Amino acid sequence: MKQDTSRNPAREPDRTEDREVFLKLFQVKTATKADLSQMLHLERRCHCDPWTRENYLYELSREVTFFRGLYRRATLVGLTVSWIIPPECHLLNVMILPDLWGHGLGKTLMEDLVALCRSNSASQVLLEVRSDNFRAKKLYRGLGFKRDGLRLGYYGDGTDAVLMSLHLPVNPGAPLERTKRRPIGDSNSPRTV
Numbered sequence: 001m002k003q004d005t006s007r008n009p010a011r012e013p014d015r016t017e018d019r020e021v022f023l024k025l026f027q028v029k030t031a032t033k034a035d036l037s038q039m040l041h042l043e044r045r046c047h048c049d050p051w052t053r054e055n056y057l058y059e060l061s062r063e064v065t066f067f068r069g070l071y072r073r074a075t076l077v078g079l080t081v082s083w084i085i086p087p088e089c090h091l092l093n094v095m096i097l098p099d100l101w102g103h104g105l106g107k108t109l110m111e112d113l114v115a116l117c118r119s120n121s122a123s124q125v126l127l128e129v130r131s132d133n134f135r136a137k138k139l140y141r142g143l144g145f146k147r148d149g150l151r152l153g154y155y156g157d158g159t160d161a162v163l164m165s166l167h168l169p170v171n172p173g174a175p176l177e178r179t180k181r182r183p184i185g186d187s188n189s190p191r192t193v
């Protein structure tokens with residue numbers, strides 16, 4: 001992808017030693033309904049089958065759904081959406097603004113998700129990823145995710161889904177459960193990663 005550096009002063013850490021400085025330009029925090037229009041913009045930039053406004057509003061209304069945003073000042077440049085129902089976390093979506101791909105921001109968001117799981121007594125992260133999504137698969141493998149299987153023709157265009165999971169050591173100091181939760185099966189979410 002051709003990238004316009006003049007429009008994005010926060011990108012391009014050219015040397016490895018600059019990476020830490022670069023990452024400090026960003027902040028990870030809970031994303032809320034106030035960020036909905038930015039979420040939809042990000043979604044449309046990152047996915048060929050984007051979630052709709054209604055999909056987002058539904059997930060934003062659910063107690064089990066966690067939204068963690070990556071911000072450059074007030075601008076949302078990345079997001080994870082996950083269900084956390086201890087002892088499991090199911091990752092529904094992870095995305096980074098395409099102009100910023102390849103600089104460790106996806107890894108930053110995924111590390112935040114792992115920390116969120118630990119503090120909510122989730123000891124396993126589950127996800128599905130398109131078999132042709134090499135960048136995402138590399139990100140997950142780098143974090144220790146293992147391949148559990150394949151769902152043939154899972155996606156609408158016939159692409160297979162690779163099932164992956166990450167097991168987290170139990171944190172004895174963590175609370176047993178954060179809030180009341182509804183069963184995962186009542187969701188009508190249209191897509192998982």
Ligand SMILES: CC(C)(COP(=O)(O)OP(=O)(O)OC[C@H]1O[C@@H](n2cnc3c(N)ncnc32)[C@H](O)[C@@H]1OP(=O)(O)O)[C@@H](O)C(=O)NCCC(=O)NCCS
Nearest residue numbers: 046094095096101102103104105106107135136139142193
């Ligand atoms: C998947 C995604 C979140 C990764 O974000 P990112 O910021 O580029 O991730 P990182 O920079 O942390 O890099 C992740 C890994 O991909 C590798 N990578 C970078 N460019 C790559 C490329 N062109 N091809 C394959 N792997 C690549 C990096 O080397 C890194 O691996 P490493 O840690 O072993 O070096 C981002 O590409 C994205 O938003 N994609 C669209 C949405 C999507 O497909 N989400 C996942 C399924 S829902």
